[in-house]
Amino acid sequence: MSSLIVLPSRTDAFSAYQPSKNAHTDFISAVDLGRGGSSSGSKDGVKTVKLSVTVKPTSRPQSNLLNDLLASIPAILSGKSTDLSYHTLSHTCHTLVLQPHSLGSSLYYRIKEELEKSASGVVREWRGSIMSKQEGWLNRLVEGWKSWEKRVDLLSAIFVYLDRVYSNSNNGIASIKELSISIFRKSIWDNEIISEKTRSDVLAWSTKERESEQPLEDIRPTIKSTSKLSKLLGTFDQSISKSYLQHTTEHYCSNAEYYLNQVEQDGDEKMKPGKYIEWVLEKVIEEKERAIACLSNEVSEQAVTVVRKEAGEKVANRIIRKALDECMDELDIAALTRLYTFSTDINSFPLLVTSLEDHLEARLKTLISNPENDAQMIDGTLKMKRFSDKAITGLFEISSSLDNVISEDSEVKDVFAVEEDEKNEKELAENKRIKRNRQFELEEASRVGFKKGLGSRQNAPAEWIAKHLDLAMRKGPSLSDSEFNSHLDEIIALIGFTKDKDVFKAFYSTQLAKRLLLGRSASDDMERNMIAKLQKEMGEEFTSGDIMMKDLTLSETLVKSYQSVQAKDPEQYKDAGNFTANVLTESAWPAYPLLKDGWNFTLPPNLQSSIDLFTSWYSTQHKNRQLSWRFQLSTVTLTARFPASGNTKYEIGVSLFQAVVLLLFNDEDTLDFKSIQSRTGIETQELIRTLQSLALGRKGTRVLLKKPPGKEVKPTDIFAWNKGFTSERIKFKINGIQQDMSAEESKKTNEQVHIDRVSVLEATIVRIMKGKKKLSLQLLIDNVVSDVVKRFPPDVKEIKKRVESLIEREFLMRDEEERGMLHYLA
Template structure:
């Protein structure tokens, strides 16, 4: 594009020349503009440069110049005709002039400085410039009419090309006209101009602006053409019009900026952008809703990817389509985002659950969803949907329909249907923690990887899982199953996973433990499982046990793990004690030449009763050799610890028996004490001889439930571990059953472990543990209230209530009604009293 110079070659040349009227065009030296004007005249189509003479200007050095009477009018008309020819939009215009540009410059100079006709010349120049710009506008309007279907991108691009060509032509002609009129601009501007006088450059620009750019039809066509091309590019980004138009748009944009028409262009582009994406967004959402009744993850992912692509396109498009210094680029992207995101934010938000339900969270799409909704200030509704999703999925894991059925079952179940329901429900509970950890891991990955660990999502995640975990029995069920899950991992330990994987499992379970309000329930169940792992020597790794204790101490304080640490200490002291006992037995055997001492290896764990779980005392008739060994240890222990009495916990005892089977040879059987007592009854029986249920019960002295469990494990377990056979066969043990030695046992392993029954917690044991925790809670509440009131002497009801809640919230949470009942109990026990005359005030009683 040719720009009109404010300081062109003619202007610079004129500035170096003199304007004195004493100069003569017949000077011996050539005028400084002669060479440039001759070249310009020769190069201008339709304008013929001649050497014909002009009206003679006679200069007298001593007197004023004498002009012919018609000189001024003739030259004014000549300049007008010449300007008309120069400014004509048609190159082949027959209206030519017979003077060169240099001659025209000289004539203008004489009219201004000699004839003093600057005002008249200025008026005629304005008329011719206006005439020329009007002709340019007419040509462009004719092209609009000729362009049938010009609304398409190709026709619009051609017409804008014509506009650029017209502007280039006008700019080229303006340079020539401005140079010719330089004497008028310089002489008349500064000496004789009126208030309304404008330099030729401004007149040329204003006239083109007024006649062409401000023309209603042309202005509308410019805006319509640009928006049509842009819409075509949006609809078909790969079309050939895009790249070619970018090079054309630059001069068109510069023209509109110079003609002060850019605001209209920006407004038109922004309006078209809004209309286009409003329609597109409605179409995309409508298409998705027509195909799917429920929003799918694929629909949301496709929409988000499309939206991001559109925003990227508009960002790049704004860099060449709109003025760099304006905020139009940002507004175009904002409008795109408003139409595709803000107005569809509710629809997008409801698609979050579909994305989260994927097996592997689509982090890219989730990140786009978060970024887009954040850009339109729609994060709060997203966190609400996020929270609701956690509640819905988490509650389905923690409180499935089977949970309500299990709560209504009679215990123990009586019918086969109830037993099957119980079996299915317990199997579902066994996987609850794993499924809950898997779900939480998915949520954690989403929050950290897609939601940038934003505080709002972190808070809603905590609130959601806390509500889920405590939705069933106040958190007691999750606490119980969490302890059971940790027990399973610490028993299998590094035999099935690396140390790093085991630590990860412990940390994941601990994360769920943090949410539960029933930490005392977890503590009790964990203690029971921990005790069995120690006593039955089932811990896979002592390092893992110590690591878990440290984690619990950091989480809940030293008081929480004090009892567990004492249990470990008891096992260590017992090991040292058994070394002393073994030394004594070896000495006894040596002194009696092998007739004294134990006939088998005996190992006893002496437990501090206050720190270990309570176990029921089960009466059982043990073989004479076992009884004698236990009595010898009792004597040894009493000698070292006078005043202490031992109580044998036979239900936790284990034995290793050696048995010979016809088809698989000698085997080492790892069994419980009860199982060992039953198996020893079959020694000495003839081949095929059977023992009845009643006979076994009389010889062992075991209660019915314990005996049936024991016989079931020996005769109804997995085939490779059925060391006994039952007649008739079946999964249940009945009073009329007969049992006999399994001579057809086959098992490739030398060691056969059958004492798994000891590791499993029965329904009765589970209920007893829960009852104990609930009973202990009442005692904890009483102790907390007495301790607080003793320190404060006198307190109002609300203050004491709040202090008690704060004191016990680290272990469990209870209803306010339970705390009020505790106050009534303490008043009855005379630990506190109500203050007379002061309502709602308690006083401690010493």
């Protein structure tokens, strides 16, 4: 673009101008050439213009500018006002750091020097206050830093061009701010007296909070500011964190030892183990909150680790077993939950598993070892097992799945959100896996503990489990069928824990037979259900129960046939009475002995006639079969009247032996013991039990009187018909003592089990050798043990005895060259 005004390259328009000495005070005087004006001193009529121009002041020397700038630094750092404005100072800095001056190095060195001088003054002041033991050191430190930081920020703002041109990361030189932090750290924070005082005051705060067991809200802001300053200075880990964690370690090491001594001692000051566990868990929460609020998340995690290690992991073997014993003894699920959390937090879960196993074993050994506890043995064991199962299950309730954090309506999914979801799902799956494994370990520990405990006494647990089951089957469900089935499952679980399963089978079979024959079972359906459960758990060897049930069904059909014959020919069977019999297969039922030693049992004629008629009829139905009567299982229903009861006719359910004794009193009002025995032929001990049940039974069943009074029946006692007998019930039973398994019967059953074991061992040895033909003694023993261990714990010495017996009876023979090798003889 061309210019609107074209100026000549040369002109003499200003030739008359002569600058004066005071040119800076002159003003331009424009001559109005248009009006033809002329200036003085014009020559030859030439028009001239006279100008008055303000002359630019001459620049100050560089040294003066530098001195002004340097003089301002001490004033700024001391918080005083400067002679020049901040704008002027900043402009001067700008001028000096740029070309051609380039005085950045000089300025930076002087600033560093002044910062060090200022720091030295602060150190002297603060050391004096510390030495004079003035209170509130941390507040003074924090406020002093804030004042220092404020002045340094002002200095940085004024010398901003120095940081931009000279002291920057490109040049590898620290900025004024970074320089001030470095100088504060080296000169002030790292001062031995100051650093020690700061550290001791922080630790004193933590000690005070721990002792008061509550946060000190008035001090915490100062601690938080001190931590923030330490982090800014880059000394947090060494100056505060390390000391704090070391102090925390010492605190919990000593406190844990103190409380554990209280746990382990006896007396009024004794501390319960569960209280110690609760204390540790509370301190974990407390330390975590304190460190997060005032120090850092990292210190929080480290402090929690310290508490768990010093008060948990290092002393786990001194507290976990005691705490577990307390939880189990007091049936405290909440305390057990805390103990589980404690053990997993301190990486001592295996110790909890071992403790549970040992506790159950020890408790059961204590319970089982004393014969006086036999009656309560199974109730106590079941109570323990219910709590153990409930507690273990409660510890591992599966938590609900994570919420879906990605909206289903979103068309575009955030990749990071998807990855986070996948990560959470993996963590959840891993946590579930860990929980399942832990649950399995505790359940297995429970099983092993019960198995070891119940195996600590031979035969007795299996016997009493059978007796407990017998009582349950007699009573039946008290609440609901489902609860009753659960109770049966608990009993079966105990059977699985016992080694002497053959003992249980022997007692169970005997008691099942009594329940079925005496009509004492609450329900035949429940009996069948129990038999099915046992077969599933224990194997087909429990099929004898099925055979018993089938025998009774066939017997009912047989009796109905007999009653039908009676109805068709009443005259022939007029003396048969209301008679029923259970005709059983002898091999399917327990071995009930005949009445032999000490017995001369005689039935009254009316009862004997009933048996004779039935026997005669049965022989016509089954010519090749012979009946063998077991009177000890028979029952009779009597009708009776007593003078005191008027015309009331009672129906009394009694055993056959009780009935035979009571029928004697139709002819005699009083009989002595010897007379009763001679007329009935009942064995002495059985007669004593029978008379006890009739004269000394529960109230409302004492139909006989004993003289002299007393709890024991003696051969010199006299018995009389109780004419004053009354009862609120028209129908009642007099329970015979012989209906419950006596100590003698228990002894005989155990003896029979031992005999059966010998037979089982021999049969197993013969079966194995028949298959192998040739086998070493050691391998034979191993095979026998693995074969019979499911039924009973085999004794190696007994196996060797059976081998020797079989060799003597020529079932086996030793190898002539190798004595340890056995051969089967066909």
